[in-house]
Amino acid sequence: MEFAVTMDSSAPVLIFYARNDALGDGLLRIPALRAARTAFPQSHIVYGAMRGSSLSQVLRKHVAHLVDDFRTKTPLSAILAEFAPRGRKAIVVDLRTGVPGLMLTALQLAGRGIRYEANFAGHLLSLRWDTRLTLRPEHNAWRYHRLIERLAGRHLPFDHRLDVPDAARARARQLRDGCGRPLVLLGGNAQGRKCMSEDQVVAVAGNLIGAGYRVLYLATPGSGPTPQALVARESRLQVAGPELAPDVAGFDDLLLALGEMAVAYIGMEGGLAHLMATVMTPAVIVNNGANMERWRPLSNTVEVVTAPRRGRSANVADTPVEAILDAAHRLLAAGCRDHVAAAPVTERRETAPVQSGVSVNADTL
Template identity: 75%
Template sequence: MNLPAPLLIFYVRNDALGDGLLRIPALRAARTAFPQSRIVYGSMHRSSLTGVLRRHAAPLVDDFRTIVPLSTILAEFARPGRPMTVVDFRTGVPALIVAKLQLLARGVRYEPNFAGHLLSSHWRARWTLRPEHNAWRYHRLIERLAGRHLPFDHRLEVSQAARVLAGQIRGADRRPLILLGGNSKGSNKMMSDAQVAAMATNLIEAGYQVLYLVTPGNGPTPQSLAARESRLVTIGPDLGLDVEAFGDLLLALGEIADAYVGMEGGLGHLFATVMTPTVIINHGANIERWRPLSNRVEVVTAPRRGRSANISDTPVEAILEATHRLLATSRRDHPEPAAH
């Protein structure tokens, strides 16, 4: 009798863009380590892996189940004789302990995202500290499950169609390209019109081509920016692209850009997948856990007012200083080939 393929279930609370991007290395490692397993990805809420990142996640996951309880997923995929493993990316020790006890009683192997891995240590397994960065935390869970080290790969592939469109948007302009982003659903993470316009003016006058990326959320609009700096080009919904195609275009632009400058969040993580040099304005996130995975990152910390920090309060001079420093070190460490 042919037994069903082993089942590997990933379960999360929800995936904003940055969350989904930081989980992709773990999904790749799981597909490498367990090629015969049926991989199911479930979530309590929505997931960017079924939206803007669908093209990149689809080869790694056999079934998506978003906004579905873990118990429902287990019941749907249960088969006689099928071994089941749950990798739980959620946080919150009490809830994870309850889930561990419940799944243990059902004979399901459970790998939870416990702090320090202390409560998830296995018999004869060497105890190790949990990595500081979230992406490596998720990846380490798969390595513990597999019992060996596995490749870590956070990069995303850029489609040729997106590269063509990016080239059309850039046109014949061959000035170094800078991308700006400042829209956010969180009021303390968005940038102001004045900040973006002042940055754009400085960079344009310094000899750069500057594009502002209009993404979902509050913040600058094409109309408000045009009124302040008419030379700034904006890229956004007026292109008529669906969410996946627009995400691919952003990757293609990041691939050719000298830098991206914007708030801490999903766009910074997206551009890290094509190794775009990045300036991040941080509103108070734990940057050790959320630092973009590219190798050239400058972090500017927003000033704190009482118990909170708003990115819109960050002095433009501090952002520009970090931007020019990043660009200067990039030219120093990666000079252009001499012309012949």
């Protein structure tokens, strides 16, 4: 169903501005964009960025009804000159961090009649006489959303979910091939120190398959194990890659559909974990140093395993397999304990409690 939005030229143009959006950044900003369209239905909404933005590319179809124009790799001053010439009311929501830069922008906009709401710590520098002092939330998604609530002067819905097309669900069912074993997704490809090792993936997959789960490795872009090497070492492991979908957007849809079916996702902190969270997939996240208060996946059912630090850095590949498996089995057992009767997905409802190293008769699942 499509909803037509009528713009009012007298309403202030609403400009979001960011430094750069990787996949995870863009996903965490969707609740704020939805809240903005709810609170300011008559405004023309522009999303700009100093560099690139996943919202204008791979996530565009999810926000096309929320954002009227994108301006990436464009200075804020150029966006204001185009959409808010002098005399036009405007609101700027600055999602960047770094107090000196935000203060400089606030000074540059002073006296122009532009309301400036920035991601200041504690919102102290954007405090106004008619706005109650509140602390800035720890989580980035709630920080962005709170900026819109402050502008609107009221509480607004927070919705981070993504819709899954029926065609993607059909492809996911084909991959499942009628298998009744509960599905676990593994993701190990990433950039730099975030990628999992081949040994980790093989060991985790072998343990879970032996315990009665069907394990699917998501071959996403980035460094990490190759599907060929993984299957050569663990022939029971299934792999899903971009070749199963017509394009990048179609592959993302397939990942979402698989996430709906899965009892767990296991992988490193990053965009894929945040994508799984949009369909509320329980997750085990291996973290190589990100602040989990700020970057925790929004699915809420999350076990975090912290990679050991070697000097000043931490590599996901250094994380003991035992720690990942302990977290995975805790997560799976708790899900079976707490949500058997209420689980909306067949695979989750039929899952039996599993302990590390204990096999389950797949015929009973």
